[in-house]
Amino acid sequence: MIYRRIAPTHLTACAAIAMTACSGGAPRPSYVPPAPMRVAAEAPNVANDTGNILIADQWNNRVVEVDAQHRIVWQFGDGSSIAGPHSVVGVNDAERYGKLTLIAGTGLPAGTIPACSKKPCQDNRVFVVDQTGKIVWQYGKTGVPGSKAGYLNAPVSAMHLPNGGVLVTDQGNQRVIEISASKRITWQYGTTGKSGAGAGELNNPNSAQLLSNGNVLIADENNNRVLEVTPAGKIAWEYGSPKDTKKLDGAAYASRLSNGNTLITDSLNSRVVEVTPSGRVAWSYATNKQHGSISAPQPSHAVRLKNGDTLVSNQIDDEIVEVTPAGKIAFQQGKVAKPGAKFDELNWPYDAKVVGDYTGLTTP
Numbered sequence: 001m002i003y004r005r006i007a008p009t010h011l012t013a014c015a016a017i018a019m020t021a022c023s024g025g026a027p028r029p030s031y032v033p034p035a036p037m038r039v040a041a042e043a044p045n046v047a048n049d050t051g052n053i054l055i056a057d058q059w060n061n062r063v064v065e066v067d068a069q070h071r072i073v074w075q076f077g078d079g080s081s082i083a084g085p086h087s088v089v090g091v092n093d094a095e096r097y098g099k100l101t102l103i104a105g106t107g108l109p110a111g112t113i114p115a116c117s118k119k120p121c122q123d124n125r126v127f128v129v130d131q132t133g134k135i136v137w138q139y140g141k142t143g144v145p146g147s148k149a150g151y152l153n154a155p156v157s158a159m160h161l162p163n164g165g166v167l168v169t170d171q172g173n174q175r176v177i178e179i180s181a182s183k184r185i186t187w188q189y190g191t192t193g194k195s196g197a198g199a200g201e202l203n204n205p206n207s208a209q210l211l212s213n214g215n216v217l218i219a220d221e222n223n224n225r226v227l228e229v230t231p232a233g234k235i236a237w238e239y240g241s242p243k244d245t246k247k248l249d250g251a252a253y254a255s256r257l258s259n260g261n262t263l264i265t266d267s268l269n270s271r272v273v274e275v276t277p278s279g280r281v282a283w284s285y286a287t288n289k290q291h292g293s294i295s296a297p298q299p300s301h302a303v304r305l306k307n308g309d310t311l312v313s314n315q316i317d318d319e320i321v322e323v324t325p326a327g328k329i330a331f332q333q334g335k336v337a338k339p340g341a342k343f344d345e346l347n348w349p350y351d352a353k354v355v356g357d358y359t360g361l362t363t364p
């Protein structure tokens with residue numbers, strides 16, 4: 001989730017579903033809640049196809065897989081604002097590996113959607129579902145935030161690890177943790193419950209990625225920086241700083257590219273940047289130049305695809321776009337700044353990855 005400074009053009013999402021750092025704008029009048037369903041029937045028998053796009057459709061409380069014709073071919077989440085076996089609330093992240101889907105159910109702050117207008121709608125889980133929508137693994141107590149063993153507080157990102165564990169960005173607890181398949185915390189960076197910029201501290205972390213060298217890349221959102229930390233907790237690389245908002249302002253997501261550069265979603269500057277190890281900007285894309293875009297769409301995620309394009313989740317513009325290296329839009333899902341749950345509509349899509357695309361953090 002992105003914690004935004006309050007300004008006339010900004011809507012604030014959630015730093016912790018305990019709501020200590022959350023506020024929200026009023027629901028937009030054009031909001032239409034999704035029709036209850038688990039698996040869509042728009043285009044049967046093509047789910048899990050390489051090239052489809054898996055989208056965390058946050059304010060619609062669902063994960064959808066769409067094909068090139070914009071059709072939903074698979075869905076988890078029945079639109080309910082109450083977390084349960086067939087629902088997810090405020091989904092921030094989804095990843096397909098094999099035939100399973102890893103989902104981060106973050107929750108929604110008060111004042112987002114009508115069902116959560118007066119009080120927060122909690123989720124606080126990361127879980128795995130099979131193709132039928134059955135939950136086959138879960139960590140976190142459904143609907144209850146916490147920091148003790150077995151609890152999470154606004155988990156915003158989850159990554160399936162080669163050892164069978166899950167790397168979780170537990171934002172409300174100000175930490176990144178590795179959880180084993182047997183549900184034990186085996187590694188942590190960040191001081192539980194304490195935000196800061198000192199040694200071993202994070203401030204509203206928003207994503208984490210295990211690198212091939214064994215280090216972990218963390219988007220430390222409210223510190224306006226991206227860190228690469230070793231298993232021993234030492235900082236091996238850093239870009240950005242708490243006081244330099246021109247370089248980064250709201251580091252929402254980061255991933256290491258095969259060329260050694262780092263792709264960063266610079267949310268509050270409404271752009272995506274690719275930086276070299278020395279910190280030089282090698283590529284950038286402004287997300288607010290599209291016709292009909294609001295002035296500050298505040299992108300939440302961006303991943304580099306195998307074909308060289310970049311898939312961007314432009315959350316407040318209610319769309320995901322695939323852009324070429326030249327900045328041209330090659331594919332778009334959702335209508336610009338028009339939220340909804342009908343055909344080719346999204347509502348605050350927070351994350352998108354291409355199924356089978358290894359640079360989208362999925363298993364080929």
